[in-house]
Amino acid sequence: MRALRHAAIVWAAIAALGGCASYPTGLTTAAISHLPAQVELTQVPFFAQQQYQCGPAALATVLQSADVDVSPQDLAEDVYLPGRKGSLQMELLAATRVRDRVPYLLPERLPAVLEQVAAGRPVLVMQNLGLKIAPAWHFAVLIGYDLTARTLILRSGTTQRLVVDMDRFVKTWARAQWWGLVVVEPDQLPENPDLERYMTAAASLEAVGRLDAAAQAYIRARAQWPHSAWPAVGLANVSYRKGDLRSAEDGYVAALELDADNIIARNNLAEILAGRGCIAEARMHAARAAALAAGTPLESAVAATARGVDTATSPHHGAACSRL
């Protein structure tokens, strides 16, 4: 009886510490009906991690699979943080961007990960192998699965082919917020891509100045989602940043034809029009952008554009101004 009570206390203590909630794998019949029962990407390279350096090893694995010639030693200089004895997720994204690859973060569920593996893409995952209060953060690469045996195959740490139980993996993965990353070449798309996730990843290339890779990704996105204004906005922004204002202006106009309420396209078109002396048109677009941006995080930036346009002079009647 006493032993039983002890066992119950221990169980409660561990459950409280680990948050021992059981996480469903989400593998409903509908979610996996389109997947092959077994996949293993045997050609994915393996790099045994050096001490604490699972980040560089896992990242080298997925980058090489996306045709980037890079070693874990090279990547240690980019993503290993000595003072933290580990690597941060954001630095893995950054190192992917500077190599002109699209860091696509997957939806937080197992079927979304398996679907990438089935399409031939290894998935970099974060796990917490320890407990919530005593975490042991780890990066590994998922390279295969077996739906019947309910197992997953990982390149992990110093183990080239680690076979783990699905439910057990999901527990460690859930403790790392179901973080999963695929590294995609900019002229390709991940399997079953999500517009917002893909555009965010592509736009992050633009944001750090990888303009050619960003443009490739935007072109690919435009082919996939012809009705979305965002790829056009992205391409116009790349043109602008490269100094091709003519293409940029055409691009913003095209984007506004797809979505008249796109704040970025309105704002940036106002900027260009003001720059070439079309003040009345610029004011119209800036005012519209300011109205759309009210209450959003863009409000102050758009208001600044509107002020700049309002104070702009040098009316210039030669050029054709009216575009929309």
Next chain:
Amino acid sequence: MAGLFRKTVVYALIASLLGLGSPMAAQAEILGTLAGLESARRGADLERIGGVLAREQVREQMHALGVKEGQIEARLAGLTDAELRTLAERIDNMPAGAGLFELVGVVFVVLLILEAVGVIDIFKKFP
């Protein structure tokens, strides 16, 4: 004379900080695609510190965390403004993937718990 010189320098500095008379105003800055997507996704998110300040803070933090001087700029180059702000605030306690080497500590904690609730009796063996 020296006072006048100092005053001039101070005013010039203030003017340059305020962006007055900056020759770089030739091309206005556009709004990035990422800013638009992030704005559409999240609700109002007040940026507590600006991008430039965040970059400077992360530079110092990386230095303090042992990144070699020559590697810091290359590492900052791939980070977005939003990421820099997050790092500036949380670089010391964000999850850092390390691998199984940390597990020794976890085993120790579990043993301690088991000891505390009386299931095991390892530690009392050592006086």
